[in-house]
Each structure stands twice: as C-alpha cells, then as structure tokens.
Amino acid sequence: MRLAIKKRASRRGRGAGPSPGRADSGAMDEARPLWATPLQFVFACLSYAVGLGNVWRFPYLCQMYGGGSFLVPYIIMLTVEGMPLLYLELAVGQRMRQGSIGAWRTINPYLSGVGVASVVASFFLSLYYNVVNAWAFWYLFHSLQDPLPWSVCPLNGNRTGYDEECEKASSTQYFWYRKTLNISPSIQESGAVQWELALCLILAWLLVYLCILRGTESTGKVVYFTALLPYCVLIVYLVRGLTLHGATNGLAYMFTPKMEQLANPKAWTNAATQVFFSLGLGFGSLIAFASYNEPSNNCQKHAVVVSIINSSTSIFASVVTFSIYGFKATFNYESCLNKVILLLTNSFDLEDGFLTVSNLEEVKSYLASAYPSKYSEVFPQIKNCSLESELETAVQGTGLAFIVYTEAIQNMEASQLWSVLYFFMLLLLGIGSMLGNTAAILTPLTDSKVISSYLPKEAISGLVCLVSCAIGLVFTMEAGNYWFDIFNDYAATLPLLLIVLVEAAAVCYLYGLRRFESDLKSMTGHALNWYWKAMWGGVSPLLIISLFVFYLSDYIITGTLQYQAWDASQGQLVTKDYPPYALAITGLLVASSTMCIPLGALGTFIVRHLKRGDTASVA
Amino acid sequence: MLWLLFFLVSAIHAELCQPDAENAFKVRLSLRTALGDKAYAWDTNEEYLFKAMVAFSMRRVPNREATEISHVLLCNVTQRVSFWFVVTDPSRNHTLPAVEVQSAIRMNRNRINNAFFLNDQTLEFLRIPATLAPPTDPSVPIWIIIFGVIFCIVIVATMLLILSGIRQHRRKNKGPSEMEDTEDKWENTVKIENGIPCDPLDMKGGHVNDAFVTEDERLTPL
Numbered sequence: 076m077r078l079a080i081k082k083r084a085s086r087r088g089r090g091a092g093p094s095p096g097r098a099d100s101g102a103m104d105e106a107r108p109l110w111a112t113p114l115q116f117v118f119a120c121l122s123y124a125v126g127l128g129n130v131w132r133f134p135y136l137c138q139m140y141g142g143g144s145f146l147v148p149y150i151i152m153l154t155v156e157g158m159p160l161l162y163l164e165l166a167v168g169q170r171m172r173q174g175s176i177g178a179w180r181t182i183n184p185y186l187s188g189v190g191v192a193s194v195v196a197s198f199f200l201s202l203y204y205n206v207v208n209a210w211a212f213w214y215l216f217h218s219l220q221d222p223l224p225w226s227v228c229p230l231n232g233n234r235t236g237y238d239e240e241c242e243k244a245s246s247t248q249y250f251w252y253r254k255t256l257n258i259s260p261s262i263q264e265s266g267a268v269q270w271e272l273a274l275c276l277i278l279a280w281l282l283v284y285l286c287i288l289r290g291t292e293s294t295g296k297v298v299y300f301t302a303l304l305p306y307c308v309l310i311v312y313l314v315r316g317l318t319l320h321g322a323t324n325g326l327a328y329m330f331t332p333k334m335e336q337l338a339n340p341k342a343w344t345n346a347a348t349q350v351f352f353s354l355g356l357g358f359g360s361l362i363a364f365a366s367y368n369e370p371s372n373n374c375q376k377h378a379v380v381v382s383i384i385n386s387s388t389s390i391f392a393s394v395v396t397f398s399i400y401g402f403k404a405t406f407n408y409e410s411c412l413n414k415v416i417l418l419l420t421n422s423f424d425l426e427d428g429f430l431t432v433s434n435l436e437e438v439k440s441y442l443a444s445a446y447p448s449k450y451s452e453v454f455p456q457i458k459n460c461s462l463e464s465e466l467e468t469a470v471q472g473t474g475l476a477f478i479v480y481t482e483a484i485q486n487m488e489a490s491q492l493w494s495v496l497y498f499f500m501l502l503l504l505g506i507g508s509m510l511g512n513t514a515a516i517l518t519p520l521t522d523s524k525v526i527s528s529y530l531p532k533e534a535i536s537g538l539v540c541l542v543s544c545a546i547g548l549v550f551t552m553e554a555g556n557y558w559f560d561i562f563n564d565y566a567a568t569l570p571l572l573l574i575v576l577v578e579a580a581a582v583c584y585l586y587g588l589r590r591f592e593s594d595l596k597s598m599t600g601h602a603l604n605w606y607w608k609a610m611w612g613g614v615s616p617l618l619i620i621s622l623f624v625f626y627l628s629d630y631i632i633t634g635t636l637q638y639q640a641w642d643a644s645q646g647q648l649v650t651k652d653y654p655p656y657a658l659a660i661t662g663l664l665v666a667s668s669t670m671c672i673p674l675g676a677l678g679t680f681i682v683r684h685l686k687r688g689d690t691a692s693v694a
Numbered sequence: 695m696l697w698l699l700f701f702l703v704s705a706i707h708a709e710l711c712q713p714d715a716e717n718a719f720k721v722r723l724s725l726r727t728a729l730g731d732k733a734y735a736w737d738t739n740e741e742y743l744f745k746a747m748v749a750f751s752m753r754r755v756p757n758r759e760a761t762e763i764s765h766v767l768l769c770n771v772t773q774r775v776s777f778w779f780v781v782t783d784p785s786r787n788h789t790l791p792a793v794e795v796q797s798a799i800r801m802n803r804n805r806i807n808n809a810f811f812l813n814d815q816t817l818e819f820l821r822i823p824a825t826l827a828p829p830t831d832p833s834v835p836i837w838i839i840i841f842g843v844i845f846c847i848v849i850v851a852t853m854l855l856i857l858s859g860i861r862q863h864r865r866k867n868k869g870p871s872e873m874e875d876t877e878d879k880w881e882n883t884v885k886i887e888n889g890i891p892c893d894p895l896d897m898k899g900g901h902v903n904d905a906f907v908t909e910d911e912r913l914t915p916l
Contacts (some may be wrong), residue, residue, distance in 0.1 A: 216837035235823040278845055285852045289859060421722065424772040428726035533859055 107172060108291045108368050114539060115295040118302040119364050120165075123511030124385045125305065126352050126504050127476070133237040133353070133402075134329075134393035135471030136345050141336030142329050148337070148346035152410055153386055158617050161577060161608035162378035164356060167375050168365025170594055174518030175359030178366070179578075182586045184683075188675015189581070190519060192574050193359035195668040197515035199566040200358065202543055203559050204512060206550040208505040210477065211498050213255055216275075219493035225250035226485035237496035243646025255477070261640050262657055266553025273551045280544040283509045287517065287536050291367050294510055301507030308500035309395055315493065316398035325401020329393065344625050346433045347618060353385060357571040357578070360511035370598045375607075378584060396475075403483040411460035421526070422453045424592075438576040472563075473556075476501060484555065500514040509683045513539065520660035557638060557657075565661050568628055568669040576619045577672060583612045610634045636661070710789055711767040711780045717789040718794075720774040721818045736775045740810075741768055744779075747809050748795075751802040752781055755794060760784055796822050888908035 088575055110116045110131035137145045171178035217224050220667050228249060234243070242251040247635030252258045258268045286297040336342050355361065363372060409432075416430045423442060430438055439457075443450045468478050486494050513536070520535050527535070550559050582591055588611065592603045630636075637659065639648040653661070709755040711718060721744075725733040734740070747793070752761040771777040799822050807813055814824040843865065854900045 212841075213837075216840045219840060220836055230826050234826055236826070274841065274845075278841065278848065281845070281848045281852065285848055285855065287850065288855050293855065420774065421776075424776055426773040427724045427775065531859075531863070533856055683845040 077507040078154040080470065095246060095286055103316060104179050107396060108367060109369060110291055110295055111134060113368075113372055113377070114367055115291075116364060116372070117380060118298040119294065119510070120361065120377065120381045120400055122298045122504075123360055123364070124381060125150070125302070125388045126353075126355075126508035127332075127384070127501065128349075128499070129389040130392045130396070130504065131473075131475045132471055133349060133389040134396040135469055135475065137329060137393050138350055138397075138469045139340035140339065141333035144332035144334050144337055145342060145346065148343045149350065149386070152343070152350045152618075156347055156615050157354050157386075158379060158382045159607055159615050160356050160579065161354050161361065161382050162375055162607060162625045163611055164361040165280045165365040165378050167582065168362035168576075169368045169370065169372060169592075170598060172370070174366060174520075174522045175362045175515065176307075177522050178362055181422050181431055182577075182581055184679045185676040186581055186585070186672075186673040189574060189577050190359065191675055192570060192668045192671035194516055194519055195671055196567050196570050196574070197358045197360065197512050198543070199562060199664065200508060201512040201516065202285070202547050203550060203566070204505065206276060206541070206547060206555070206559060207473070208279040208282075208509065209272055210255065210473070210501060211501040211505060211552070212275040212278055213272065214477065215479070215495065215498040215502065215594065218491055218498060221491065223485050223490055224483075225481050226490070235632075240643050240646055243640065243644075245482065247268060247478050247485070248646070250481075251477050253643070256556050257553050258556055259640060261651055261653055262554050262557040262638065264554060266465070268548055269551050269553070269555075272555075273548055275387070275546060276551055280540050281549070282506060283327060283391060283393055283513060284536060284540040284551060286506065286510055287513050288533055290517075290532055291581075297510065300509065301510065305500050305503045305507075308496050308503075309388075309391060311496065312395050312400075312500075313391070315487070316395050316402070319402040321405025322401045323399035324405055324462060325397040325399070325466065326394070328401070329397040336392040344622060347622055351575075351619075351622070352568075352571070354382060354507070355511060356576040357492075358567075359515035359519070360514065363514040364511065366518060371600065372549050374496045375601065375602065375604075377529070382581060386439070391570055399480065399483045400678055403486075404462060404468075405485050406483075407465050408460055408462045411458055415460065418453065418664070422449065445453065488677075507625030557640070560638060561657065561661055562664070566664045566668075569665055570620040570621070572619055572623045572626070573672065575668055576623065577615055579611055579616045579619070583616075585673060588612060696740065700750075706833045710782060711769040711778060713770050713778050715778070715789075717792045717795065718778045718780050719799075719822060719889070720776060720791070722818040723812065723819065724816040724818075725775065725812075728812050732912070736771075738754045739769070747802075748779065748781060748799070749790060751798040751806065752790070752795070754802065755798045758794070758798075771790060792821075800825060877896070 092592040110119070138154065140148075167182070171181050173181065174190070174595055176187060179190040180187040208461070225247045228237035228246045229237050230236070238249070240253060244252070255272070257269055280357070285293075287294055295390070322377060367550075412432055412435065416432075417437065419425065419439070419442065420427060420430055421447065425438075480497060481494070484490050487493050516539055517532075517536055521532055549555060552558075582588070588608060597603055636653050637650050638653060640651045641647075642649045708828075709715075710717055713720070723736065725736065742763070745763045745768065748766045749761050749763045752758045764782075765782045765784065765786070766779060767782065768777050768779050782789050783793055799819055804816065807817055810817060812824075
C-alpha cells in the first residue's frame with residue numbers, strides 16, 4: 076500500500092507537473108513519502124503550532140496587556156502577519172517539494188544560507204525544547220504519590236519543623252528549584268549533571284526518536300494523538316476549572332478589557348511576536364511538512380484553518396488558565412484571611428470560632444480601640460489580604476507550568492488524577508512540537524543525496540537524536556536552567572525575524588511574485604487572492620522590519636543583560652548580571668544562525684566564480 | 695486556722711502556676727476548628743482529664759513515677775480555650791524542670807491528642823514543638839518504577855520498528871529487479887485489437903485497474 080502511493084508520485088513528477096527548470100527535478104525522481112491523507116498534514120501542522128507557548132505565554136500576555144482588549148491587536152496581527160506568512164511557507168514547501176535548504180536553493184542559489192540558518196535555529200530549539208519534556212516526565216512520574224511531593228515540605232534535621240528553604244519559599248517552589256532542578260546560586264557554578272533529570276531527558280529523546288523513526292509513516296500516525304488528545308484534556312480541565320470555587324474571579328479579571336492598553340505599543344509588538352512565534356514560522360518545519368504534500372493540495376485553506384485553530388486554542392487555554400488562577404488566588408486569599416483570624420484569636424484569647432471573615436473588620440476596630448497597646452504589638456504581623464494582588468501575580472513560562480499550576484492542582488480533590496492529566500497534556504504538546512522541530516532538521520538531511528546514500532533514514536534520525544541528547548545534558552546540570560533561559564530568550568528570536576523577512580522578500584522580489592503566482596495556480600488550480608499578494612509584498616515584511624528594529628533597540632537600551640537567579644537562603648529570585656563568557660555564548664548563538672544567510676550567499680558566489688573561472692580557462 | 699492553711703496553700707499554688715512562670719507551659723485548644731458542630735464544651739471535667747493525661751505522661755518518666763493528678767496545676771483558663779499548667783513535685787513547693795515536662799509530653803503527645811479527639815495543630819503546647827511525622831519513604835522511589843516501565847516500553851517499540859524497517863528494506867532490495875522489467879514491458883507494448891490501440895492499464899489518469907491488482911506490493915498502479 077505504501078509502495079503504491081510512492082510510485083504514483085514519481086510518475087506524476089516525471090511526466091506532468093511544473094519543473095523549476097533546474098537539476099533539482101532529479102530529486103523528485105526519488106519516491107518522496109507522502110502524508111496518507113491531507114488530514115495528517117493538517118494535524119501535523121497543528122500539533123507543531125499548538126505547543127507550550129499557547130498554554131504558558133498567551134495567558135500571561137493577555138493578563139499583562141489588558142485582558143479582553145489584548146484580543147484586538149492579536150487578531151489584527153494574525154490576519155495581517157500570521158496567516159499570510161504561514162501560507163507563504165506552506166506554499167513554498169509544497170511547490171519545491173524539498174526541505175528548507177533545498178527549497179531556498181531552488182528559489183535562488185544565493186539563498187541556500189537561509190535554509191541552513193533555519194536548520195541551525197531548529198537545532199538550537201530542539202536542544203532546549205526537549206528539556207521541557209524531560210521536566211514534564213519528571214513531574215508526571217512524581218504525580219502518582221499520595222500526598223503529592225510538591226504539596227508538603229520535607230522535615231529539617233531534628234524533625235521539629237520544616238526545611239528552612241521550603242519555609243521561606245513555598246513547597247511548590249522548593250520542589251521545582253531544589254528537588255527538580257537542584258539549582259545553583261548563579262550561572263558560574265555549573266555543578267554536576269543531575270542523573271534523575273538526565274534519565275528523563277534520555278527517555279524524552281527516545282520517545283521523539285520512536286515517533287520520527289519512519290518519517291511521515293510514523294509521524295503521520297503519532298500526530299493524530301498529539302493534535303487531538305490535548306484538546307480532550309483541555310476540555311476536561313475547562314469543565315473542572317469552571318466548577319472550582321473562585322474560578323469566576325479569575326475569569327472576570329481576565330476578560331474585563333482595559334482599553335487604555337490598546338495605546339501601549341508594547342501590547343501590539345507583543346501580539347505580533349506571539350503570533351509569529353506561536354505559528355513556528357521560519358524554522359523550516361512548515362516547509363518540511365508541506366514538502367510531503369501532494370502538489371494539488373489546497374494549502375491556502377489549510378493555512379487559514381491551522382492559524383485559526385492555533386489562535387482559538389490559545390484563547391481556550393487562557394480561559395482554563397484563568398479559571399485556575401482565580402481558584403488559586405481565592406484559595407490564597409482565604410488562607411491569608413484565616414491566618415489573620417488565627418493570629419487575632421490567639422493574641423487576644425478570643426473564643427475559637429468567634430472571628431469569621433464577615434465580622435473581621437469590625438472586630439479589628441473594636442480590638443484596636445479596646446486594647447490599643449496590645450493591638451499595636453500585633454498589628455505589624457497582620458497582613459493586608461487582597462484578592463486583587465493575588466490575581467495580579469502574572470507568571471509565564473516554566474514558572475506558570477511547574478509552580479503556579481501545581482500549586483493550584485494540589486488543592487483540588489483527587490489531585491493525583493488532575494496532575495497526571497495536566498502533565499500528560501504538557502508532554503503531548505511538547506512532543507508534538509518536537510516532531511516539527513526534528514522534521515525541520517531531518518528533511519534537508521534526508522533530501523541531500525550525499526548523506527542519504529551512506530546512511531538510511533533511521534540512522535540519520537538516530538544520530539541527530541543522539542547528538543542533541545548529549546548536548547542537551549548541559550541543561551540537566553545544576554546551572555542548566557540558567558542556560559535554558561539564555562537559549563529560550565535568544566537562540567530563536569532575532570534570527571527568526573531575519574530569516575522570515577528574507578524569505579518573504581525572496582519569494583516576492585527575487586523569485587518574482589507573478590512567477591510564484593502562476594506556479595501556485597498550475598499546482599493547485601486556484602488563483603491567488605489579491606489579499607495574499609498585498610500582504611506578502613508589502614505589509615508583512617514592513618511589520619517584520621518594525622519588529623526587528625524594536626527588538627534591537629530594546630536590547631541596546633537595556634544595556635547589560637541580566638537574569639533571575641534563585642537564592643536558597645532567601646527563598647526567592649534575585650537579579651544578577653551575566654558573566655562575560657555567557658554573553659559571548661549568547662552572541663555566538665544569535666550570530667551562528669544569522670550569519671549563515673550572508674555566508675551562504677558568499678559561498679555560492681565564490682563557487683560560481685570558481686566554476687566560471689574554470690570554464691573560461693578550459694574554453 | 696484551717697482557712698489560713700487553705701489560703702496559704704492556694705497562695706503557693708497561685709505563685710507556682712502563673713502565666714510566664716518558670717517551668718509553666720501555655721496550652722491552646724481549638725475545639726470548634728477541629729470538631730465543628732461536635733465540639734464539646736470545655737469544663738472542669740475536661741480539665742481533670744487533662745491533668746490526668748499530664749500526670750500519666752510524667753509517670754512514664756523514670757524517677758517521676760509518683761506523680762499524682764493533684765500535682766498538676768492549671769490556671770488562667772480563657773475563653774479561647776487556653777490555659778497555663780505546671781507540674782509540681784510531691785512536696786508541692788517546687789515545679790518540675792521544664793525540660794522533663796517537655797520530653798514527657800513529646801513522648802506521649804499522640805495519646806494526649808487522641809484523648810481529646812484533637813491533633814497537633816488543634817491542641818497546641820506552646821514551646822513544646824511536636825515531633826512531625828516523617829514522610830513515608832518507600833525503599834525504591836515510586837517514580838523510578840514508573841520510569842523503568844515506560845522506558846522499557848519505548849525501547850521495545852523502537853526495536854520493533856527498526857527491525858521491521860530492516861526487513862522491509864531487504865524485501866525491497868530483492869523486489870526492484872523484477873518490478874522494473876514488468877514496468878518496461880507495459881510501457882513499450884501497446885496492444886492493438888480491431889485497429890484500436892487499447893491501454894490495459896490507463897497510464898494517464900492514474901486509476902488502479904482492480905482486475906490486475908493481486909498483491910499490493912508486487913504490482914503498482916500507474
């Protein structure tokens with residue numbers, strides 16, 4: 076069955092179909108594996124695009140930039156920037172039927188560097204992204220204990236109290252920083268590799284290898300799970316979240332629009348950035364996935380569908396997140412009130428149960444007037460409990476997933492079940508995105524005739540996974556989380572903007588928009604809408620340029636880069652400066668993918684020059 | 695005379711048991727928090743039981759087996775419910791050292807809690823820290839077991855996939871030489887019947903002629 080479909084593709088490629096007119100038609104003679112159904116392709120793009128960022132970045136942005144009103148810049152940026160660029164990448168991949176390196180070399184030989192830059196960026200991304208899956212595995216394995224290990228503090232030496240670090244921070248923070256990461260006080264102190272985390276990382280890479288082992292054949296089946304199951308879990312969580320006590324506080328807080336935020340330029344740039352990175356543009360994964368399509372596939376429809384579903388998932392996930400935020404904030408607020416009540420009851424020896432939440436204020440004023448001296452002694456310890464301030468603690472990233480969520484889960488009934496479900500969902504989202512990341516690296520490698528003649532596909536995948544796993548062990552060291560933050564913030568941000576800018580400019584101006592339009596028409600049979608042409612030619616590149624300028628100016632203005640380090644003695648995060656060698660590595664990260672573009676052009680120029688020189692001398 | 699003695703005794707008692715006196719401990723109960731509606735009222739009978747439990751704890755200390763209920767003195771009972779207590783020696787003139795009382799209470803804390811249906815948080819002895827229950831540590835951490843199971847499953851599945859891939863490879867290498875001959879034959883021969891050339895296998899449309907498809911692997915539709 077599989078073989079039959081392969082042969083059909085090669086026949087069509089040889090006879091009919093537009094040829095780019097270069098030697099690459101030879102690549103199409105090789106039987107290219109295809110998705111069994113277009114649905115697999117859509118699911119693959121979905122499971123790649125819908126990742127952890129939808130769950131832990133979008134709710135944070137929503138909270139920071141005006142709640143319901145953030146949706147306005149988000150949807151505008153989606154239609155103006157997200158959908159056109161997604162369609163562009165899918166169209167390029169489907170048209171060229173090769174991975175990113177081959178595809179851009181086909182468009183223009185001087186652009187082979189763009190493909191290499193994509194592969195390098197994808198490589199960096201998969202290095203650190205799988206560490207998150209390792210963390211999810213760790214928490215998943217620890218969820219099957221009663222009580223949950225992050226809900227109780229361990230005892231101190233003589234068993235009279237709890238561990239000091241755990242008392243100062245909270246039990247969930249202690250479990251994350253001490254038990255999971257065993258974090259060192261600064262990035263300079265690397266510490267040893269944590270063998271437990273290293274095992275989880277190896278398991279994560281094995282699982283990824285299992286899924287990509289057979290190329291589209293295995294990936295195509297796995298994406299059914301990684302695309303659909305997270306939605307099942309999200310729906311279950313939605314029902315649970317909405318029925319939690321205090322959930323409506325969080326939802327009301329999120330959805331009350333703060334219209335003044337629309338005037339904040341940061342809201343717009345963050346919306347643009349979120350759309351850009353959420354869809355995973357520029358890594359080459361979308362080109363790789365689309366290259367396994369039938370040429371007549373209607374990728375315009377798929378682009379629109381994927382981007383809409385991706386954004387809806389973000390909004391859906393933030394509804395769930397905010398109902399859980401509301402529950403956690405209400406729980407903390409009520410605990411705070413109970414602590415105040417206990418303090419007053421004990422200091423003034425009032426009858427147990429006399430002080431309640433409703434009469435707290437009047438009793439406080441009564442006590443202040445009746446026993447002024449004693450009240451003034453107790454007064455500094457009375458915390459001002461506020462639901463607003465609890466709701467305002469906005470967290471993003473790993474902090475949200477592994478600290479805030481676990482804190483909320485530990486207070487639910489049947490917390491083991493919810494914990495298992497939650498980390499299983501994180502794992503699915505992470506593995507789904509990893510499939511795309513590795514596809515971006517492997518597709519150009521398997522397309523290249525040099526490499527695939529020596530090694531079968533399974534060996535290439537195995538080698539890539541092995542190398543990434545070995546390098547990824549750096550992130551399991553005690554200072555690993557600091558390096559993770561460096562990679563997360565710098566490895567795949569600025570270079571991507573440049574890559575996508577060059578891609579859009581290349582297709583429109585180097586290859587020619589008309590030529591691309593006619594290619595697409597003969598390939599799919601549909602004419603290209605004027606909207607896409609306007610976006611590709613003008614609006615989207617302008618947006619990317621302005622984003623690029625904004626980021627550069629932001630980096631330059633802030634001067635030295637700083638990071639948050641965990642201070643065990645205080646039980647909280649402190650800000651520190653990066654040492655010079657860390658800054659150097661950061662610069663190297665950004666440069667290594669960005670420099671590929673000009674270096675690739677230079678390399679092609681030199682090779683051509685040499686060839687011309689040879690032919691001239693021969694003639 | 696008797697009145698004088700009585701006053702003397704209660705005066706001495708009062709001196710021995712006072713808030714913040716030497717060797718005195720404050721006790722705090724939270725009955726309504728612990729028991730809700732089933733909370734009992736704290737009266738002199740409950741105080742008697744308390745004294746009995748403290749005396750029982752002291753009797754288990756070596757050299758203090760002669761402690762009686764009357765040696766335990768309670769004072770300053772508030773509405774909270776909270777009060778102070780001291781334990782005197784048989785002569786009723788001195789109080790027992792705080793260290794002894796502390797260790798005695800710590801050893802028997804569970805029995806005292808159970809007598810009142812309370813726990814360490816609702817029956818507090820200030821300045822006597824409770825020994826916290828150590829977390830149950832199984833000999834092999836649970837997470838390693840689960841990790842081992844999933845690890846083995848993944849390894850087995852990977853091996854299976856790799857092996858079946860190698861087998862498919864070998865079968866493909868044996869097959870292609872035969873398949874290429876059949877394809878060339880089909881391409882070159884064009885049968886003509888009744889002057890009309892017929893294509894047994896429609897090459898342009900890519901349809902599969904079901905009559906000729908016997909095994910999916912051997913014959914490929916064009």
